[in-house]
Amino acid sequence: MIEFINFYLVPGFAIGSVYALGAVGISMIFGILRFAHFAHGDLMTVGVYGVFAATVVFPVNPFLLVPVGMALAIFAALFVDKVFYQPLRKLPTIYTVISSFGVALIFRSLIQIIGGSENRVFGSGIRPPLILFDTFRLSSLHVQAVTTTAVIAVVLHIFLSKSMTGRSMRAVADDPELAQISGLDTEKVVRWTWIIGAALAAIAGVFAGLDTSAHPNLGWNLLLPMFAAAILGGIGKPMGAMAGGFIIGLAEELSSYHWIGESALISPSYKTAVAFVIMIALLIFKPQGLFKGRLL
Amino acid sequence: MSVLLEVKDLTAGYGGPAVIEGISFDVFTNEIAVILGPNGAGKSTVIKTIFSLTNVLGGSVQLDGKTITDQKTSKLVTMGVSAVPQSHNVFPNLTVDENLDIGTYAAPPVDKMATREIILGLFPDLRDKLKQPSGELSGGQRQMVAIGRALMCEPTLLLLDEPTAGLSPAYLERIFDLLLDVRKTGVTILMVEQNARQALQIADHGHVFVNGKNFISGTGQELLADENVRNSFLGGAAS
Amino acid sequence: MELTGLFFYLVSILIAGGIYSLLCLGLNIQWGMGGVFNAGIAGFFATGAYASAILTTSTSAKHIGGFDLPVLAGLLGAGIISGCVGWAVAKICIRLKSDYLAMASIGIAEILRLVIVNESWLTNGSLGLSGVPRPFAGLASGRTADIVFLVFIWVIVIAVFFFSQRLYDSPWGRSLRAIRDNEQSASAAGKDVEKFRIQTFAIGCAIMGIAGGLSAHYFRFLSPSATDPLLVTFLVWVMLIAGGSGNNRGAIVGALSIWFLWSVTEIFTNRLPPEWITRSSFVRMLLVGLLLQYVLQRFRAGIIPEKAPKLRYSEEE
Ligand SMILES: Nc1ncnc2c1ncn2[C@@H]1O[C@H](COP(=O)(O)OP(=O)(O)OP(=O)(O)O)[C@@H](O)[C@H]1O
Ligand SMILES: [Mg+2]
Numbered sequence: 107m108i109e110f111i112n113f114y115l116v117p118g119f120a121i122g123s124v125y126a127l128g129a130v131g132i133s134m135i136f137g138i139l140r141f142a143h144f145a146h147g148d149l150m151t152v153g154v155y156g157v158f159a160a161t162v163v164f165p166v167n168p169f170l171l172v173p174v175g176m177a178l179a180i181f182a183a184l185f186v187d188k189v190f191y192q193p194l195r196k197l198p199t200i201y202t203v204i205s206s207f208g209v210a211l212i213f214r215s216l217i218q219i220i221g222g223s224e225n226r227v228f229g230s231g232i233r234p235p236l237i238l239f240d241t242f243r244l245s246s247l248h249v250q251a252v253t254t255t256a257v258i259a260v261v262l263h264i265f266l267s268k269s270m271t272g273r274s275m276r277a278v279a280d281d282p283e284l285a286q287i288s289g290l291d292t293e294k295v296v297r298w299t300w301i302i303g304a305a306l307a308a309i310a311g312v313f314a315g316l317d318t319s320a321h322p323n324l325g326w327n328l329l330l331p332m333f334a335a336a337i338l339g340g341i342g343k344p345m346g347a348m349a350g351g352f353i354i355g356l357a358e359e360l361s362s363y364h365w366i367g368e369s370a371l372i373s374p375s376y377k378t379a380v381a382f383v384i385m386i387a388l389l390i391f392k393p394q395g396l397f398k399g400r401l402l
Numbered sequence: 403m404s405v406l407l408e409v410k411d412l413t414a415g416y417g418g419p420a421v422i423e424g425i426s427f428d429v430f431t432n433e434i435a436v437i438l439g440p441n442g443a444g445k446s447t448v449i450k451t452i453f454s455l456t457n458v459l460g461g462s463v464q465l466d467g468k469t470i471t472d473q474k475t476s477k478l479v480t481m482g483v484s485a486v487p488q489s490h491n492v493f494p495n496l497t498v499d500e501n502l503d504i505g506t507y508a509a510p511p512v513d514k515m516a517t518r519e520i521i522l523g524l525f526p527d528l529r530d531k532l533k534q535p536s537g538e539l540s541g542g543q544r545q546m547v548a549i550g551r552a553l554m555c556e557p558t559l560l561l562l563d564e565p566t567a568g569l570s571p572a573y574l575e576r577i578f579d580l581l582l583d584v585r586k587t588g589v590t591i592l593m594v595e596q597n598a599r600q601a602l603q604i605a606d607h608g609h610v611f612v613n614g615k616n617f618i619s620g621t622g623q624e625l626l627a628d629e630n631v632r633n634s635f636l637g638g639a640a641s
Numbered sequence: 642m643e644l645t646g647l648f649f650y651l652v653s654i655l656i657a658g659g660i661y662s663l664l665c666l667g668l669n670i671q672w673g674m675g676g677v678f679n680a681g682i683a684g685f686f687a688t689g690a691y692a693s694a695i696l697t698t699s700t701s702a703k704h705i706g707g708f709d710l711p712v713l714a715g716l717l718g719a720g721i722i723s724g725c726v727g728w729a730v731a732k733i734c735i736r737l738k739s740d741y742l743a744m745a746s747i748g749i750a751e752i753l754r755l756v757i758v759n760e761s762w763l764t765n766g767s768l769g770l771s772g773v774p775r776p777f778a779g780l781a782s783g784r785t786a787d788i789v790f791l792v793f794i795w796v797i798v799i800a801v802f803f804f805s806q807r808l809y810d811s812p813w814g815r816s817l818r819a820i821r822d823n824e825q826s827a828s829a830a831g832k833d834v835e836k837f838r839i840q841t842f843a844i845g846c847a848i849m850g851i852a853g854g855l856s857a858h859y860f861r862f863l864s865p866s867a868t869d870p871l872l873v874t875f876l877v878w879v880m881l882i883a884g885g886s887g888n889n890r891g892a893i894v895g896a897l898s899i900w901f902l903w904s905v906t907e908i909f910t911n912r913l914p915p916e917w918i919t920r921s922s923f924v925r926m927l928l929v930g931l932l933l934q935y936v937l938q939r940f941r942a943g944i945i946p947e948k949a950p951k952l953r954y955s956e957e958e
Contacts, residue, residue, distance in 0.1 A: 142740040190934050200678060200739045204878060205937050207680070211875055212930035218923040270507055273496070277504050280493040287453070287487060288551065289479030289508025326871070330751065333744045375759045382748035389741050390733055 114363045115356075120248035120317065122355025123255035127310035128328060129335035129347035130262065131303025137279035137342025138299045141199040144206040145186070146307060147329030148213035153179035153308025154315040154324060155221050168316065169250075175308040182213065183304035184297065210326065217322045225319040251313040258306065259348050266344060271298050279342045331358065331378070334385030340395030350395070354381050406431045406559060406590050407452070411461035414451040420459050421447045422614040429559070429592050433606035434585055436622070437594045438635055444614040445594040446488055449561050452592075453485045454478060465559065479508040484557035488564050488594070491548035494537025498528055501536050501547050505554030512556075521550045524583055542573040546580075553584065560584070562593035578604050598635045602626050610635065652787050656859060658900040659794040660852050664877045665884065665892040666798075666805050667848030673887040673947070674814060675841035676821030677731075678739045682849055682877050683870030684750030687757060688726055689719035689850025690857040691764055694773045697858070704765040712776035716797075716854045723850020724843045726753075731842035735835055750870060758865045769864025773857045794855055798893070801848055805889045808844075817841060818887075872926065876903070879933045885943025894944050903929065 128150060135143045156178030160171040186209050194201045266272035271294075278285045278295045285292060307325075315324060335354045339346025358381055362374040372380065388395065407429040415421045422444040429435045437445045450456050452463050454475045462471045470478060484505075493501055502518060511517040522529050525546040531539060536547050545565055552560055565581070566574040574597060581591055582604060595601035602608050605622040610631060618631060625631045664682060671677045679685075697715035698707030710718070734745045757764050764770070780789050808814045819826075820834050828834045857863045876899065884895015906928060910921030917924075936943075 136740075142744060144743070190938075193938050198739075200743075201937055201941075203678075203740055203743055204882070205934060207875065207878070208930045208933035208937075211871070211926055212934075215923040215926035215930060219920050219927065222920075223923070267500075273500055273504060274507060276496060276500075277493045280495050281490055284487065284490055284493060285504075286475055287455070287485055288504055289476040289555070290504070291476060291508075330744070330748055337741075337744075373759070376755055379752050379755050382752055386734065386745050386748055389737055389745055393737070393741065 114359050116245075116248055118356035118359030119352060120245070120251050120313070120355070121359065122352035123251045124310045124314045124317075124328065124351075125331050125335045125355050126255050126348040126351025127258065127306045127313075128332040129339065129351045130344045131307050132332055133336040133339060133341060133344055133347035134275070134279075134299050135303055136336060138275060138282075138295060139191070139195075139202070141202040141206065142333065143303075144203060144329065145210040145213060146303070146332065147325030147327070148210045148217075149179050149183055149304055150307040150311030150314070150325035150328065151217055151320075151322060152182050152213055152311075152325075153304070154311040154320045155217050156308065157312050158221070158226055158315075158320055168312065172309060172312055175312060176305040179304040179308040179311075180301050183300040186212075187296070187300055210329075214322050214326065221322070223322055225321045226315075227319045245317075247313070247316055251317075254309065254313075255348070258309070259345065262302075263345060271295070275299060327378070330385065331355075331381035334381045334388070337385055337388050337393070338395055343395070346395060354384060357381070357384060403430045403433075405429070406466060407592065408464040409448075409452065409461075410464070412448070412451060412458070412463060413460040414447060414456045414458045416447075417457055420614070421456075422451065422611070424461065425611065425614075425616055426461075427607075427609045427616070427619055429590060430606070432585065432588060432590050434581065434591045434593070434604055436598075436601045436605040436608045437592070437611065438598050438601070438608055438625075438631075439611040439617070440635075443611045445611060446563050447614070448611065449485065449563050449592070449594060453483065453561060476508055479555060479557075482509070482556075482558035483561065484552040484555055484559070485561040486545075486548045486552045486563060486565065488567065492536040492539075492544050492551070495535055497533050498536055498539070498547050499532040501551050502554050505551035509555040511554065514554075517554060517556060520587065521553055524553075524580055525550055542569050542577070545569065545577060549580070549584075553589070557589060559590045559592065562591065564594050564596060566595065566597055574600065598631075599626070649784055649787065652791050654901060654904050655897075656787065656791050656794055657904075658897045659791070659798045660856050660859070661877065661880060661896040661900050662798050662893045663801060663852035663855070664849055664873075665880050665896040666801050666889060667845040667852065668877055668881050669845075669886060669889060669892040670805060670808065670848065671841055671845035673881065673892070674809060674821065675817050675838055675845075676739075677735070677838050677842050677845075678742045679746050679842070679845065680743045680874060681730075681746035681748075681750030681753075682874040684746075684753035685723045685727060685846040685849040686853035686856070686873060687865075687870070688753055689723040689853030690863055691757060691770070691853075692722040692850065693719035693854030694770045694857040694863050695763075697774055698770060698772055701765075703768070704761065704770070705763050707770075712774060712858055715858075716851050719850040719854030720847040721850075723853065724847030727846025727849075728839060728843035730846075731839040735838045735842060750874070754865065754870060764865075767865055769862060770857075771862045773861045773863060775858055775861065790859060794859075797851070797855065801851075802889055802893065805892075809889065813837075813840075875933075876900075876929065879929055879936065881943075882933070883936045883940065883943055885945040885947060887947030888943070888945050891943050891945035891947075898944070899929075899932075902932075 128146060132143055132146050153175035157168055157171050157175035160174040161168050164171065190205050190209055191202050194205055266276060274290050274295050275298060277290060278292055282292065311325060314328060331354050335350035336347045338350030338353055339348065358377050361372040361380045362377055363371060405428045409425060409427050412425040413420050413423050425448055437448060439445050447456060451458060454473055458471055462469055464470065465481060465483065470481065493504065496504065502521065506514055527543055528546055528550065531543065536544060539547065549562065549565060566577050569577065578600060585591060602622040602625050607619065608622055608625040609619045610617040610625070618628065620628065664686065668679065668682060671679050693715035695706040696708050696710045696718045697712055699709050700707055730749050734742060737745055758767060775786060775790060776793050777789050778786070817837050820837055824834055880895040880899040881892055883899055885891025903925065906925045910924055911918065913921055
């Protein structure tokens with residue numbers, strides 16, 4: 107039981123929070139710009155390397171430098187939107203999907219050119235785990251990841267339901283034409299979508315990078331579970347995407363627990379396939395997700 | 403009576419051939435003007451063109467003497483024009499309150515809460531639905547939300563595309579009564595209507611379009627009395 | 642000597658160009674004719690490569706088979722197995738809209754990759770398969786064998802090209818394009834849209850499988866890390882869009898010209914200062930990424946655009 111909590115449940119929540127933060131952006135972009143953003147994982151990596159570069163210049167706790175990574179990811183997102191995606195907006199969205207596929211490659215190769223392709227370990231290496239009641243061994247990073255995500259979820263929810271920008275975003279996601287007729291500034295909404303999506307992607311990337319190590323494929327490897335989370339939560343439902351992230355994270359970790367007998371239910375080497383299978387099953391049987399999102 | 407909106411020789415389409423051709427009419431300050439015509443006549447297209455949602459191929463639209471033909475839609479909202487489209491006229495996943503709130507973003511009214519109170523006074527049905535997603539309302543209630551949203555920016559000119567489509571006769575009369583109340587608050591209304599007889603009864607002027615062209619214009623009473631209009635649009639003899 | 646070196650360099654470019662041409666022709670059937678999105682090209686390519694390699698290598702204790710069959714039988718098997726996998730995938734996913742299909746197809750390619758890496762009874766895992774035979778190995782030896790292979794591969798490319806041309810102009814191809822251009826009215830006209838789309842996907846995957854098989858025979862060795870799945874998928878997309886999606890000639894011209902560009906950049910990046918040389922492949926990747934953006938924005942119709950007017954049942958939506 108203790109083993110289950112320490113090695114499966116808590117890590118499940120931790121990776122779940124990474125997925126949750128990434129999936130929010132994917133879900134919002136899907137809802138407002140109406141395309142699947144294949145460069146979102148690599149946008150995460152951009153954020154991580156931004157933080158990494160900053161730690162080289164200012165050797166302080168990497169958490170203090172997260173804003174640098176966020177700023178870099180936001181800049182990168184706004185830049186590619188302006189230069190690559192916006193000119194394609196009037197065409198069928200599949201062109202933007204293909205374009206984002208290329209942007210993913212551009213991000214990754216830039217990172218490899220500038221940062222090299224080897225693994226990078228952040229900060230001072232091993233951090234002692236938190237030990238509660240002598241039995242629960244929690245990695246402090248995991249606790250930080252989950253609490254940060256929870257706080258972000260609350261703030262984001264308030265932002266979306268109370269602020270003018272947040273409501274405009276939901277309105278554009280609901281009906282872009284009526285939003286235009288109501289005089290809303292859709293380009294501003296698009297900008298905010300990128301800002302929020304990229305900032306959260308950078309935070310998610312840092313948690314993922316601190317947990318293991320940072321490498322150029324970090325974000326790409328997280329992309330499909332994040333898509334799965336966004337679809338699970340229902341497209342255009344940011345809170346649903348958050349929940350979806352945790353569900354996918356837990357499903358991945360718990361699938362390799364030895365539920366029956368001695369051996370893992372599903373071999374850990376197929377862990378990543380769990381998210382894909384969930385995603386494909388959802389796409390087929392319940393494409394509107396668990397929380398009644400929109401179908402595109 | 404001064405002219406608020408002057409449409410002159412307006413020709414427009416959707417990228418292909420012109421859908422409306424050489425449409426001309428005037429809307430006077432604080433009146434209710436009605437656009438009539440068979441399905442596909444181009445009524446919605448006229449409304450959309452005034453609101454800069456189509457491709458203008460010729461002619462002009464003037465608001466208060468200023469040409470607005472190539473203003474952006476969002477700019478028109480700030481100039482006091484507000485519109486309710488024929489379908490998809492509420493944000494279904496947003497609550498009634500949020501829908502109304504969206505109406506204030508482009509052109510904030512002086513006192514948002516006061517404006518909201520006036521509108522809820524006009525549409526008391528909405529008062530106990532404020533927290534409900536608009537997608538869950540009845541057709542008539544949705545229409546009220548849509549008109550309410552359009553009124554939240556305190557427009558001088560309200561464009562309505564078939565505000566009574568699909569409503570029961572009782573609801574239809576309520577909406578028309580409401581529009582008379584709205585007019586009393588100083589708003590000019592230009593609306594497209596299929597329920598020609600009732601619409602002409604509350605209208606100051608009516609404009610009939612056929613095949614994208616002017617067919618006949620006149621006061622509500624003149625059109626109600628007109629032989630041609632009666633035969634084609636009012637179902638024969640007068641009541 | 643310099644000249645023969647150059648000649649064989651050209652031969653190797655044309656061989657790889659032939660493999661990419663096949664991949665492009667396969668994608669053109671799926672996307673160009675059928676409007677069905679496939680972002681899992683590498684998965685079907687790898688499936689075909691392993692299928693053909695297992696069928697043609699000699700018996701080994703380390704993995705299933707080999708079956709020691711002739712190369713042509715191996716390639717046929719590659720086409721059939723990839724086609725069947727594609728058919729099964731399409732059966733499940735084809736109803737999805739393009740964005741969702743993109744996600745699903747990448748997911749499926751990833752699952753195929755995991756199977757190849759993990760199931761060593763089938764594929765010998767990360768150690769890979771060696772001793773994959775070349776066709777007509779008796780005809781020539783050494784470098785001249787490459788010339789034999791070049792001819793072999795282009796005979797197949799041309800055969801597939803004519804097959805695709807026939808498909809394009811057949812009633813089947815016309816219905817397919819009608820569906821691509823306007824799904825609603827095609828289904829209103831009584832076309833079984835889903836059936837057509839499944840068939841397109843399976844045929845395209847079969848061709849990609851043959852391309853995979855050919856690459857296994859060319860390199861004589863196969864391992865999970867031999868190809869960068871993303872790069873293959875991505876290059877093929879760039880090739881098809883640049884060449885002219887919907888046009889079989891365009892697919893081949895696109896494949897050859899982009900592959901040529903890709904190879905030429907290698908010559909330049911090899912001249913880079915030593916500290917940059919390790920990064921040269923990333924520079925090339927960046928260039929291809931930028932090239933795709935350019936093509937998407939300025940050059941969407943491609944080098945040889947589709948000639949046939951788009952088919953419509955009616956103008957009504
Ligand atoms: N978005 C559009 N794109 C292309 N053509 C359009 C579009 N909207 C309308 N049309 C065409 O313009 C013509 C006039 O349409 P419009 O909607 O203005 O008619 P209407 O008078 O409002 O009819 P109804 O009473 O049915 O609402 C029609 O022939 C229609 O096919
Ligand atoms: Mg209409």
